[in-house]
Amino acid sequence: MLTLVRQSLVVTLLLAAVLCGAYPVLVTGAAQALLPHKANGSPVLVDGRVAGSELIGQNFTGAGYFHGRPSAAGDGGYDASASGGSNLGPTSRALADRMRTDVAALRAENPDWTAPLPADMVTASASGLDPHVSPQGVAMQVARVAAARGLPVNTVAALVDAHVEGPELGLLGEPRVNVLRLNLALDALAGGRAEGN
Amino acid sequence: MTPRDYLQLALFLGILAAVSPPLGRYIHHVLEGGRTWLHPLLGPVERLIYTAGGVDPDRDHPWQRYAACLLGFTLAGFCLTFGVLLFQDVLPLNPQHFPAPSWDLALNTAVSFVTNTNWQAYGGETAMSHLSQMVALTYQNFVSAAVGMAACMAVARGIARAEAQGIGNFWTDLVRATLYVLLPLCVPGALLLVGQGMVQTFAASFAAVTPEGAIQTIAVGPVASQVIIKMLGTNGGGFFNANAAHPFENPTAVADFIQMLAIFLLPGSLVFTLGAAVRRPRHAWTVWGVMAAVFLAGALLTAHFEYRGTPAMAQAVAATSGSPSASAPAPAAASVPAPIPAPVPNMEGKEVRFGVFASSLFATVTTDASCGAVNAMHDSLTPLGGLVTLLNMQLGEIIFGGVGSGLYGMVLFVILTVFLAGLMVGRTPDYLGKRIEGREVTLAVAALLLPALPLLGFTALAAVGWGPTALGNAGAHGFSELLYAYTSSAQNNGSAFAGLAANSPVFNLTTAAAMLIGRFGVMLPMLAVAGSLAARRPRPVTDASFPVEGATFALLLTSVILIVGALTYLPALSLGPIVEHLQMLEGRLY
Numbered sequence: 001m002l003t004l005v006r007q008s009l010v011v012t013l014l015l016a017a018v019l020c021g022a023y024p025v026l027v028t029g030a031a032q033a034l035l036p037h038k039a040n041g042s043p044v045l046v047d048g049r050v051a052g053s054e055l056i057g058q059n060f061t062g063a064g065y066f067h068g069r070p071s072a073a074g075d076g077g078y079d080a081s082a083s084g085g086s087n088l089g090p091t092s093r094a095l096a097d098r099m100r101t102d103v104a105a106l107r108a109e110n111p112d113w114t115a116p117l118p119a120d121m122v123t124a125s126a127s128g129l130d131p132h133v134s135p136q137g138v139a140m141q142v143a144r145v146a147a148a149r150g151l152p153v154n155t156v157a158a159l160v161d162a163h164v165e166g167p168e169l170g171l172l173g174e175p176r177v178n179v180l181r182l183n184l185a186l187d188a189l190a191g192g193r194a195e196g197n
Numbered sequence: 198m199t200p201r202d203y204l205q206l207a208l209f210l211g212i213l214a215a216v217s218p219p220l221g222r223y224i225h226h227v228l229e230g231g232r233t234w235l236h237p238l239l240g241p242v243e244r245l246i247y248t249a250g251g252v253d254p255d256r257d258h259p260w261q262r263y264a265a266c267l268l269g270f271t272l273a274g275f276c277l278t279f280g281v282l283l284f285q286d287v288l289p290l291n292p293q294h295f296p297a298p299s300w301d302l303a304l305n306t307a308v309s310f311v312t313n314t315n316w317q318a319y320g321g322e323t324a325m326s327h328l329s330q331m332v333a334l335t336y337q338n339f340v341s342a343a344v345g346m347a348a349c350m351a352v353a354r355g356i357a358r359a360e361a362q363g364i365g366n367f368w369t370d371l372v373r374a375t376l377y378v379l380l381p382l383c384v385p386g387a388l389l390l391v392g393q394g395m396v397q398t399f400a401a402s403f404a405a406v407t408p409e410g411a412i413q414t415i416a417v418g419p420v421a422s423q424v425i426i427k428m429l430g431t432n433g434g435g436f437f438n439a440n441a442a443h444p445f446e447n448p449t450a451v452a453d454f455i456q457m458l459a460i461f462l463l464p465g466s467l468v469f470t471l472g473a474a475v476r477r478p479r480h481a482w483t484v485w486g487v488m489a490a491v492f493l494a495g496a497l498l499t500a501h502f503e504y505r506g507t508p509a510m511a512q513a514v515a516a517t518s519g520s521p522s523a524s525a526p527a528p529a530a531a532s533v534p535a536p537i538p539a540p541v542p543n544m545e546g547k548e549v550r551f552g553v554f555a556s557s558l559f560a561t562v563t564t565d566a567s568c569g570a571v572n573a574m575h576d577s578l579t580p581l582g583g584l585v586t587l588l589n590m591q592l593g594e595i596i597f598g599g600v601g602s603g604l605y606g607m608v609l610f611v612i613l614t615v616f617l618a619g620l621m622v623g624r625t626p627d628y629l630g631k632r633i634e635g636r637e638v639t640l641a642v643a644a645l646l647l648p649a650l651p652l653l654g655f656t657a658l659a660a661v662g663w664g665p666t667a668l669g670n671a672g673a674h675g676f677s678e679l680l681y682a683y684t685s686s687a688q689n690n691g692s693a694f695a696g697l698a699a700n701s702p703v704f705n706l707t708t709a710a711a712m713l714i715g716r717f718g719v720m721l722p723m724l725a726v727a728g729s730l731a732a733r734r735p736r737p738v739t740d741a742s743f744p745v746e747g748a749t750f751a752l753l754l755t756s757v758i759l760i761v762g763a764l765t766y767l768p769a770l771s772l773g774p775i776v777e778h779l780q781m782l783e784g785r786l787y
Contacts, residue, residue, distance in 0.1 A: 003251060008269040010250035011368060012277060015375060018242065019339045020332040023380065027387045027422040031397035034388070039397040041417045041445065043405070052405040053415050055394055055444040062409055069549070073439075080415040081402060082323055083439035085546040085574035087696035089674035090507040091777055093786035095545065095577075099513040107517060116541075117514040119506070123545040126442030126556075126574045132549040171205055173450025174552030183408055 044180065046187075052180050056080050057131040060183060063109070064148035066133075066141050068179045069120055070102055073128025086124040099123075106140075113140040132176035135164045149190055159185055198500055202554040205454075206496060209558070210489060212458060213465050217485065218478070220462065221469025227377040228350045228370055228470075230254075239376045246372050257363030260728025263351055264721055266367035267344060271311055274340055279307040281333040291326035292401035298324060305705035310337035312716035313345055313599055315427070315434030315569050315691035316708055318700040322416040322437045327399060334434055335423045339383075342430030342463070343374040345601025348720050349467050350374075352605045353474035355727025356629055359735045364727045378463070379429060386425040389455060394448030397421040420445055428459035431599045433569030433691045441559070441572040442548055450550055453572060457559055460568045464597040467604045475629050479746040484607060487751050491596045491758065492565050495585050500557035502582040503543045507781055510545070511538040543582070546574030557582065564589035567599035569691025576669065576678065576694040580781055583694070584774035587681060590688040591770075592762040593648070593719075599689060602716070605723040611745065612641045612726070614757045618743050627742060630735035637729060640722040647718030649765050651711035652687035656680050656769065663703045669696020672787030673780060677773035687711040 031039040042054045052058055057068045059078040071077035072086040088095035102122045107113075118136035138160050146156040163182045167173050227233060247254050258266070281288065282303040286296050298306065302318055309316040310333070319325065325334070347370035354364045391397050396417045405413045420436045424446055427434055437443040447453050465485065472481025515538045542553040551559070556573035563570050564586040575586055589596060595606040612628060616638050619626030626633040659679045668675040681694040686708040693699065699708065736742075744750055780787075 004265060004269045007250045007252055007266065007368060008273040011246055011252070011270060011372070012273040014246045014249060015340060015372070016277065016332065016336050018380075019375070020336050023383070024331050024335065024419050024422045027384060028397050028399060028419055030384075030388055031391040031421065035391050038394045039391050039421075040400070041396045041398075041403060041415060042394055042448075043403065046408070050403060050405045052407055052413060053444075055448050056413070056415055057444075058407045058409075058413060059411065060407075060409060065409065078413070080413050082320065083437050083443045084320065085439065085442070085577060085695070087574055087576040087669050087694070088545065089576055089670040089677075089694075089696070089777070090509070090543075090579055090781050091672050091674055091785060091787050092670050096509050096513075096786050099510065103513050114517050116516045116538075119510065119514060119541045119544040120549050122514055123510070123543075123547070125548050126546045126572065127437075127439035127444060127548060129439070129444055130548050130550075131444055134549055137549075167201065168450045171201060171208070172454050173550050173555060176549045180408075187408060 044184065046184060051184065054178060054181060055131055057129050058180055060179065062148070063144055065183045065186070066138055066145060066179050069130050069133055069137070070098070070122065070124040071128040071130070072124045078129060080129055083127045083129055085126045085128060110140050110144050112143040131178050131180060133179055135175050135177055138177045138182065145186070149186070151190065155189070156186070159189060198497070198504065198554065202500065205554065206493070206558065209454070209457065210493070213461055216462065217465040218469045221466035221481070222473045224346070224374075224378055224466060225470045225473035227373050228346070230369070233377060235377055235381055239380075243372055243376055247368070250368065252368040254366060254369045256366055258366055259362050260351070260355070260364050260724045263364055263367050264724050267348065270367070270371065271344065274337060275307050275311045278310055278333040278337055279303055282306055282329055285326045285329050288326070288328050290328035290331070293326065295324060295326050301702040301705040302700055305709045307333070308709040308712050309691065310334055310432070310434060311341060312689055312712045313341035313430070313432060313567065313602065314686060314689040314712045314716070315432045316686050316693070316712065317434055317691070318705060320438030321435055322418070327401070327418060330423060330436060331419060335426060338423065338426040338430045338432040338434070339375055339379055340371070341432065342426070342600040343371050343379060345599055346374040346378065346463070346467065347371050347601070348724060349601035349604045350470065350474075352608055352723050352727040353471045355731040356471070356608070356631060357474040358731040360733070361731045364724070364731050379426065382429055383422070383425045386429065386459065387421040390421045390425060390452055393452035393455075395421040395424060395452065396445045417445065424456070425459065427570060428456045428568065429463060431460060431464060431566045431568040433563065435570060441570045442574070447572055450555060453551055453555055453559065456570070457562045460562050460566045460570070461597045463600045464566050464603040467601060471604060471608075477629060477746070480629070483746040483751050484611070484754075487754050487758075488596050488607070490755065491592070492561065495565060495589055495596070496558050496561040499561050499582045499585045500554050502579045502585075503553045503557045504540065505579065506541045506543040507579060508784060509786075510543065511541045514541055543577070543579050546577030548572065560586050561589065563692060564690060565596035565598070567594035567602060567689045567691070569685065571692050574695060575681070575692055576696045580674075580774040580778035583677060584770060586692075587677070587684055587770060587774065588762065588766065590684045590690045591652070591766040592758055593645070594688045594690060595758070602689065602720065606719060609641045609644050609719070609723060610754060610758050612637055613645070613761075614750070614754045615743060615745065617757060618753060624743070627736060628745060630738050630742070631730045631733050632736065637726050640726050644719045644722040645761065648687045648715040651707075651714050652683050653769060655683045655707045655711055659683070659707070663701075667698040667701065667704065669698065670787070672785070673773055673777035674787070677777060680769055680773050682708060683711055687715040689715050
């Protein structure tokens with residue numbers, strides 16, 4: 001019995017030293033040395049200031065910016081310190097109501113788009129921090145963004161096309177557009193921040 | 198499903214089929230004391246642990262001693278995790294100054310990580326300090342998987358050995374599995390994931406000023422080192438609340454694919470460890486094939502239902518004829534005259550970079566293996582997509598299953614199949630030359646029934662007792678949330694229909710009890726089976742023996758798994774997802 005207690009305690013402590021001490025320190029050291037940008041959250045710099053992370057979605061609301069998906073992270077959405085989904089099920093009245101509100105808002109903001117809405121634009125992502133929308137989800141906003149910025153629709157559409165990413169390795173995942181990168185490219189195009197938003 | 202989806206699925210299974218046999222043989226080699234190129238580096242660490250702990254690595258233990266060491270080690274690990282969590286507020290490495298969790302949450306979390314379940318009644322980035330994540334949780338991610346591997350190897354020895362007293366040495370199995378299998382996979386694996394964009398830093402968060410002028414606080418942490426073992430160890434506990442849906446915990450579709458492979462890698466390889474131990478690779482391939490077939494069926498079904506989405510979504514996004522259609526769909530769908538809109542994929546609770554297929558595939562993988570990580574919110578799956586995830590767990594977490602626990606759980610079904618086949622043809626059943634007698638069948642049936650008791654019992658009690666106030670969804674879906682919670686805990690999965698508010702003393706204590714019964718109620722009987730099989734004198738395998746390889750056996754084994762699972766759980770499933778599916782088609786909302 002005493003042998004068993006000693007074995008259990010000593011093996012636990014020594015394994016903990018390897019697995020909780022050496023292992024994370026080794027991995028963190030290597031990651032910080034080899035891949036510092038990614039290991040620190042892929043921050044995006046604009047004029048030397050951190051404007052976000054290219055992996056984390058933001059709650060864009062102005063008419064001159066492309067908007068992301070509905071978000072259930074935190075109270076206002078896109079809270080990058082409280083991730084999560086809506087967890088509403090297929091027969092949820094709350095979900096049906098939310099979708100109806102979102103559809104009405106999307107239709108009102110983008111009156112030129114009469115085709116069916118892309119599914120991702122009326123559904124909340126799993127993380128609440130989805131940095132992407134589908135190419136369709138961006139296409140439906142082109143007319144609005146162009147009008148708000150006083151840019152030709154073709155210019156904005158061309159910028160959007162340049163930001164569509166295909167499946168990785170041609171196989172994995174889905175076509176998508178990174179909303180933050182697209183919006184920053186818009187700002188760069190217009191030679192400054194969008195005004196009046 | 199698109200051709201690309203099928204290609205992805207084929208690639209997934211192809212890689213596993215190519216990698217699992219050699220890795221399985223490697224695991225057998227190192228657990229039996231073989232040398233590797235890692236020994237010059239890690240051999241001193243291994244020997245130091247034995248010397249300091251007073252372990253004689255050459256001692257072979259009977260199953261009772263093996264089980265006692267396993268339980269002693271588990272108890273010590275539980276105390277470490279429980280203690281770190283309880284005193285998180287005064288311990289170092291707590292940059293966000295999180296308070297300590299309540300005692301029942303700390304207890305639940307400690308049991309959860311010790312039993313390889315990783316049920317989480319808290320949100321990682323809003324409740325756990327870096328020390329808790331690294332010491333309390335990551336430590337258990339490693340050793341609970343190593344304990345599973347050890348128990349699995351002990352069962353394999355029991356089958357392979359002849360007239361032997363012992364089934365191995367728990368300490369050497371544990372230490373070797375950790376040092377020579379898990380660690381060497383985790384270090385390069387973590388860096389591979391960082392290369393995809395996963396964060397790995399001791400900082401807690403950074404602030405950003407968005408283009409619109411808002412301040413966004415972005416939580417980071419030592420994520421990659423925890424995520425790789427969470428997947429390889431089929432643990433599943435996320436660093437962040439959104440788990441593998443969080444962009445820092447699963448940045449790209451490539452990272453997603455790597456993580457899915459990591460989940461099935463060790464459970465699949467251990468099948469070939471058994472094959473190496475009993476020197477019957479064809480038997481291993483047959484078992485692996487059964488696992489792959491049931492997995493494939495589940496993946497195709499889930500993807501099918503998720504692509505079909507829900508009628509409510511299809512109606513919501515339908516095209517307008519110019520004016521915004523604000524007309525609400527009436528509660529009774531029959532009164533809506535519009536033609537049925539084209540199906541819309543169910544993107545609620547899914548990420549765009551993964552889309553419907555990779556999310557469905559992940560949901561199947563994580564519930565087949567007892568992983569429990571999620572890259573999509575299972576609570577928002579379609580009713581029948583959710584049913585597949587529930588059934589995957591209820592089959593006993595043996596479709597690849599947990600690390601180690603998946604295989605010894607599968608051996609349980611193999612014994613049952615051999616026994617039933619023996620009854621059908623009126624012959625004494627034997628498994629690889631070992632007679633299967635009353636004792637083994639009794640133990641196997643006990644291991645089969647024990648997890649079902651808390652699973653169904655607590656679900657029923659919760660449904661009429663403490664459950665309804667905690668639900669995130671009403672109607673049949675609410676019942677599914679309870680069923681999912683106790684299925685996930687009793688089968689040591691750990692994923693959730695996360696709408697359920699599960700952090701209350703009654704949920705924390707009942708799910709903890711379910712997790713303990715689900716873990717040790719299967720593991721201990723199977724070690725006992727291993728003990729009695731090891732002592733038995735083998736009979737030569739002849740033409741008259743019942744073959745445990747080939748199509749006939751595969752078909753029998755699959756049938757036994759499905760029939761036992763269906764008989765036990767179909768009534769409960771009809772009350773949840775099946776009723777909900779019918780209600781959804783009727784257009785009812787709750």
